[in-house]
Amino acid sequence: MLPDGSLPADARLGKLRDLRDAYHPWVPPNNMEDWELAAEAIRERLLVSTGLWPMPPKTPLSPVVHGKIDRGDYSVEKVFFASHPGHYVTGNLYRPTGKEGKLPGVLCPHGHWPNGRFHDAGEDEGREQLEIDAEQFMSGARAPIQARLVHLARMGCVVFHYDMVGYADSRQIDHREGFSDAAAGLWLQNFMGLQTFNSMRGLDFLCGLPEVDTTRIAVTGSSGGGTQTFMLCALDPRPVVAFPAVMVSTAMQGGCICENAPYLRQGINNVAMAALFAPKPMALSGADDWTIDIETKGLPELRQVYSLYGQGDLVFAKAFPQFGHNYNHVARQMMYGWVEKHLGLEPDQPMQEHDFWPLTAVEMSVFDEDHPLPDDAQSVTELRQYLTDVSELQYADLIPAEVSQLAEYRRVVGKAARVLLDGGISSIEKLESEGDKKQFDDDLILMKGLIGRPGAGEQIPVVGLIPVGFGGSVVVWIDGQGKSHLFDEQGQPTAPVRKLLDSGRGVISADVFLTGEFVADGQQAEMPEINEEYHGYTFGYNRPVLSNRVRDVLTVVHAALAKDTVASVELVGTGKAGAWVLLAAGLTGDGVRQVVVDLQGSGFRNVSDVSDPMFLPGALRYGGIGGLGALAAPRMLSVAGLRSVAPQERQPLAAVYKAAGGKLTQYDDPLTPHGVVEELLR
Numbered sequence: 001m002l003p004d005g006s007l008p009a010d011a012r013l014g015k016l017r018d019l020r021d022a023y024h025p026w027v028p029p030n031n032m033e034d035w036e037l038a039a040e041a042i043r044e045r046l047l048v049s050t051g052l053w054p055m056p057p058k059t060p061l062s063p064v065v066h067g068k069i070d071r072g073d074y075s076v077e078k079v080f081f082a083s084h085p086g087h088y089v090t091g092n093l094y095r096p097t098g099k100e101g102k103l104p105g106v107l108c109p110h111g112h113w114p115n116g117r118f119h120d121a122g123e124d125e126g127r128e129q130l131e132i133d134a135e136q137f138m139s140g141a142r143a144p145i146q147a148r149l150v151h152l153a154r155m156g157c158v159v160f161h162y163d164m165v166g167y168a169d170s171r172q173i174d175h176r177e178g179f180s181d182a183a184a185g186l187w188l189q190n191f192m193g194l195q196t197f198n199s200m201r202g203l204d205f206l207c208g209l210p211e212v213d214t215t216r217i218a219v220t221g222s223s224g225g226g227t228q229t230f231m232l233c234a235l236d237p238r239p240v241v242a243f244p245a246v247m248v249s250t251a252m253q254g255g256c257i258c259e260n261a262p263y264l265r266q267g268i269n270n271v272a273m274a275a276l277f278a279p280k281p282m283a284l285s286g287a288d289d290w291t292i293d294i295e296t297k298g299l300p301e302l303r304q305v306y307s308l309y310g311q312g313d314l315v316f317a318k319a320f321p322q323f324g325h326n327y328n329h330v331a332r333q334m335m336y337g338w339v340e341k342h343l344g345l346e347p348d349q350p351m352q353e354h355d356f357w358p359l360t361a362v363e364m365s366v367f368d369e370d371h372p373l374p375d376d377a378q379s380v381t382e383l384r385q386y387l388t389d390v391s392e393l394q395y396a397d398l399i400p401a402e403v404s405q406l407a408e409y410r411r412v413v414g415k416a417a418r419v420l421l422d423g424g425i426s427s428i429e430k431l432e433s434e435g436d437k438k439q440f441d442d443d444l445i446l447m448k449g450l451i452g453r454p455g456a457g458e459q460i461p462v463v464g465l466i467p468v469g470f471g472g473s474v475v476v477w478i479d480g481q482g483k484s485h486l487f488d489e490q491g492q493p494t495a496p497v498r499k500l501l502d503s504g505r506g507v508i509s510a511d512v513f514l515t516g517e518f519v520a521d522g523q524q525a526e527m528p529e530i531n532e533e534y535h536g537y538t539f540g541y542n543r544p545v546l547s548n549r550v551r552d553v554l555t556v557v558h559a560a561l562a563k564d565t566v567a568s569v570e571l572v573g574t575g576k577a578g579a580w581v582l583l584a585a586g587l588t589g590d591g592v593r594q595v596v597v598d599l600q601g602s603g604f605r606n607v608s609d610v611s612d613p614m615f616l617p618g619a620l621r622y623g624g625i626g627g628l629g630a631l632a633a634p635r636m637l638s639v640a641g642l643r644s645v646a647p648q649e650r651q652p653l654a655a656v657y658k659a660a661g662g663k664l665t666q667y668d669d670p671l672t673p674h675g676v677v678e679e680l681l682r
Contacts, residue, residue, distance in 0.1 A: 007518060008450065008511075011457025012548060016528055017541040019253050019260060024269040026250070028301050032308045041423075042272055046234055048419040048618065049263040049540070050193030054394050054412060056387070059085050063205055065093060066371055069363060073097055074153035076359060078366040079160070080169070083201035084386060086378035087194075090169035090366045091117065091162030091202070092359075094153040095211075102213035104343040105206045106152050107232070107239070108161040109199060110145055111225030111327075112256060116167030118361035119145050134328040136353060143358040148220075148332050150356045155336065155345055157218075160206045164224060164258065165195055169366045172373075176257050178380035180534040182610045188618040189387050190536060191258035192231075199232040207238060214238065216343045220335055222246050222285075222327035227259045227270075234276035241342045242282040243335045245327045248274045248317075250297040251290035262539040262617035263419050271298045278302070279309035281342040285331040286319030294319050329353060391621045399623075399652055400659035406633070409656060414631055416622045417586060422551040424587035428558045430454060435462075443468045444493075444501065451510075451559050460552050461517045462559070464508040465493060471504035472567035473593075474560045475680065478553055480575030482516020483509035485673075496673040503681060505570070508560055512552035512580065514545060514613070527613065535610040535617070545613040546580065553577075553584040561591040570680055573597040574673070578641065579614065579625055586631025595632055596679045599625065600641030600670040603649045624649030627656075634662025638679045643668040 007013060017024075029035040047053035063081035077093045096103065113119040121129070126141035140147035145161070152159045166175025179190050207214045218241035221229045226247025233242045247254070248270045254260060274282065282302070286294035299317040306315045316338070320330055336351050367373050378386065398413065400406045418424060435449015445466045452458030463483045464474075477497075479485040486509050488494050493501060500507050511517045514527065528545065531537035543551065553573075560569050569592045573581025579602035585595045604619040622628055626649045629639075633656050642650055657664040671679070 008459035008461060010459045010513075010518075012513060013518075016538065019255065019537055019541065022251060024250050024253055024265070026269045026272045026301060028272070028275060028304050030304065035305060035308055039276055042268055043234065043276055044415050045263060045266070045268070045419050046231065046273065048416050049188070049261040050196050051188035051190060051387070051618075051621070052193055052197060052235070053416060056084065056197060056390050058201070058204065061201060061205055061208070064371060067366075067368075069359065070097075071150075071357060074150060076364070078364070078371070079205070080366045081201070081205055083198045084383065086374075086376045086386070087383050088170070088172065088373065088377060089162055089198050089201060091160055092149070092364055094149045094159040094161065096153045096156050096158070099156055103211050104157050104216035104218065104345065105209070105212040105214075106157045106159045106218045106220065106339070107199070107202055107206055108149060108159060108219075109221035109225035109228035110161060110164060110167070111221055111223035112164070113145060113223070115361070117145065117161060117163050118168045118364060119143065120358075120361075129328065132323070134323055134326065134330060136329055137355045139356050139358050140329055140353060144326070144328055146358050147329070147353060147356065148327065148335075151332070151336065151353045152339070155340065155351070157339070157343070157345070158206065158209060158212050160202055162198070162202045165191060165198070168361075168364075172377050173380045173383070178384070180257060180536075182535070182608055182612070182615060184384065185262060185535055185610060185615070185617040186604055186607065186620040187388055187391055188262070188621050189384055190261045192261040192264065192536070195228060195258050196231050196235065199228050200236055203232065203236060203238055216240060218242065218339050218343055220245065220339070223325065224254070224256055224259060227254050230270065230274040230277070233282070234273050240280050241339060242277050242280070243284070243338055244274065244282075245285045245331055245335070246287050246289060246291050246325055248284050248298055249286070249291040249294055251293070257534045257536065260534065260536040260540045262536050262544075264536070264540040266541060266543060271301050275302055275305040278305045279311035279314055281314045281338065283315070283334065283338040284317040285327075285334060286317065287323050287326055287331075288321050289325040292319050292321055395621065395623055395627065399655050402659055403661060406656070406660050410631060413622050413627060414586070416618065417583075417628055417631055420616060420618050420622075420628070421547050421583055422554055422587055425554055425558050425561070425589045425591070428453060428555065431555065431559055431562065433559070440465065451555060453555060458552070458555070460510050460512065460555060462508060462510040462556060464506060465497065465501060466506040467501045467504060469504050470506055470565065472565060473504070473570060474506040474508055474566050474568075475500055475570045475572060476508050476557055476560055477572040477574070478509060478512060478556070478577040478581050479573075480515065480577045482511040484516060485509065485574070494673065496677045499677050500680065506566075508556065510552065510556045512556075512577070513548040527611065530610050535615075539617060544616055546583075546616045549577075549580045550584045550587075553580055554587055557584070557588050557592065568593040570594045570596070572676055572680070574671070574676060576601070578602055582625065582629040582632065582639070585635070585637070586629060592635060594636040594680065596638045596671070596676050598640045598670045599645050601644050602641070603645045605646040605649060623652040626650050626653035629653055630656035633657045633660035636663045638665040638667070640667040640669065640671040640675070642666055
C-alpha cells in the first residue's frame with residue numbers, strides 16, 4: 001500500500017502545535033445555527049479541560065473583611081475567603097464613598113506582574129513611563145494596578161482585586177508547582193481550573209455585597225489577568241461587560257502553567273474563547289507584544305460572531321504599538337470609557353484619572369496578628385486530595401441505579417468523552433480515501449487503501465476482506481500490532497478470520513496511529529515530544545496518543561458504515577487495542593451492534609508518566625476505562641482480561657450496564673482470537 005520503508009503522510013507525525021507558535025488561527029462560523037453549536041462545544045471544552053465539569057461544590061465562603069483604610073473619596077479593605085475548604089483567596093476591596101443605592105461591581109484579576117497585587121514598578125521605571133507618556137502621575141507610573149482600582153472606585157464602582165495563586169498573600173501554593181504531574185492530569189487538576197474557580201468565587205463574594213447591583217458586573221484584567229477575564233466571562237453568565245487587556249490574540253496564547261490545561265485549545269484559540277461572551281459588550285487592548293495585531297487578527301473574527309446577533313458595534317479593540325506589554329494610563333482610559341458607557345455610570349468627576357496615594361504592600365496585606373491565615377489552610381497535597389475526593393463523589397453520584405438515570409450519566413460523561421477522545425461518529429461528515437480492490441481468491445475480495453477525515457491531514461492504512469456471499473455485517477477488528485494480524489505467514493486469512501468470512505461477514509482492520517505501517521524498517525514513528533515543564537503545554541493544543549487512536553477507530557467504523565451494502569458493524573479490539581476500541585464504542589452511535597474487547601493490562605490507575613501512550617488527562621475523573629467504556633451501554637459487550645484492571649475501573653461498567661439492561665459478558669482472562677470469533681458467532 002505504501003512504498004517499503006515509508007511512513008503514512010500523516011500530519012500528526014509532524015511538528016506539534018505549540019503555545020508559542022507565531023499564528024493560531026480560528027475561523028468562526030458564518031451563521032447563527034453553526035455558531036450556537038460551536039459555542040456549546042467550546043464551552044464544554046473549557047469546562048472539561050479545567051476540571052470544572054461537573055462544577056465542584058460551592059462551599060461557604062466565610063469571608064473576612066477588615067482593616068479599612070479611608071482615602072476620602074474611596075476606601076480600601078482587606079479580604080480573604082475560602083474558595084474550597086482550606087484554600088483561601090486573598091485581595092482588596094475598593095469602595096466609593098458618598099454613593100447611595102445599588103452600585104456596579106468590577107472584578108479585577110491582576111496577572112503576572114512582579115509581586116502581583118503588591119506591584120510597585122519603582123521610581124526609575126515610573127519616571128520612564130512618565131517620559132513616554134504612558135502615565136500621567138508618578139503614583140500611576142509606580143502602581144499602575146492600583147491606579148485602575150482607585151479610579152474605578154472614584155467612578156462609583158465597587159471593585160474587588162484578588163491574588164493569583166502563589167502571588168502576594170496567596171502563598172499556600174507556589175504558582176508553578178504542584179499540578180503538573182501525571183496524577184494531577186488524570187484527574188484534570190490544574191492551575192487554570194483552580195484560578196478560574198477562584199474567579200467564580202471572587203464573583204460570588206462581590207455579588208454577595210449588599211450594595212452591589214448584580215445586574216451590572218464588569219471584569220477586567222491584563223496579561224494573565226486578561227486570560228482570567230475571558231475565561232470567567234466565557235463560563236459565568238453574571239458579567240455583562242468585559243475588558244481583557246493585552247492577552248487575546250492569534251499569536252502566543254498564554255505562557256504560564258496557569259493559562260494552559262489539557263484539551264483547552266485543541267482546534268480553537270483565545271479569540272474563540274473570548275467570542276463566547278457575545279453579544280455582551282467587550283473591548284480589548286493590544287500593545288507591542290503578541291497582541292499587536294489584534295485589530296486585524298482577532299477583532300474581525302469577534303465582529304463576525306457579534307454580527308450574527310446584530311451587535312457588531314459591541315466589540316472593539318485597539319492596539320497601542322508605542323508601548324510594551326502593559327495596562328497603562330492610555331489603555332486604562334479606553335477601559336474607563338467602555339465601562340462608563342456600558343455599566344450606565346454617571347461619574348461626579350471627569351473620567352480622566354487624577355493623582356492618588358498608593359498603598360504599600362504592608363497596608364494591602366490581608367493577614368496580620370489579629371487576622372492570621374486560618375488553621376485549616378491546605379497545602380497543595382491536601383487540596384489535591386480534596387479535589388480528588390470531590391471528583392470521586394461526583395462521579396459516584398452519576399452512576400445510574402435504574403434506566404431513568406442513564407440519560408444524566410450519558411449527558412455528563414458523554415460530554416467529557418467528546419472532549420477527551422473525539423466528537424464521535426456523528427461529527428464525521430465525510431471521509432477522504434484512496435485505494436483499490438481486487439479478487440483475492442475465488443470467493444474473496446481484498447481491499448486496501450488510506451482513509452482520513454477531510455482537512456485533518458490523516459492517513460490511516462486499512463485493509464478489508466469481503467466474501468462473495470457478503471451478508472451486510474462487517475467486523476472491524478483492531479489489534480495493537482496493526483492490521484497484519486488478519487493474515488498468517490503465508491499471507492492468507494488466519495483460521496479465526498476465515499471462520500468469520502465463511503459466516504458471510506466482511507472483516508476490516510487498520511493501522512491506527514503509531515501502529516502497523518506507522519513502523520517502517522523496524523523503526524517506529526517517534527512518539528510525540530511532551531513538554532517537560534507541563535503536559536498541558538502539549539496536550540492543550542494536541543490530542544494525546546490514546547485520543548488519536550480512538551479517533552482512528554471511529555474513522556474506520558464510520559468508513560464501514562458509510563458503505564451502502566453495510567447494515568451493521570461488530571467492533572473488536574485485541575491486544576493493546578482493547579482499551580482503544582472500548583473507549584471508541586461509546587461514541588459510535590447506533591450502527592455498532594456488538595463489541596468484543598480484551599482489556600488485559602489496560603486501565604489508568606497504573607499510568608504514572610505523561611509519556612505513557614495510555615496517558616489520558618481526565619480519565620480517572622470519569623470512572624477510568626470502565627466509566628468511559630460504559631457509554632457503550634446497552635449494546636452487546638464482551639470484555640475479557642479484567643483480572644488486570646483495577647476494581648475501581650471495573651465496577652462502573654457493570655453498574656451502568658445493569659441499569660441500562662444491556663448484555664455484558666465479563667471474563668477475567670484474556671480471549672484468544674478463536675475465543676473472539678466464538679463471542680461474535682454466539
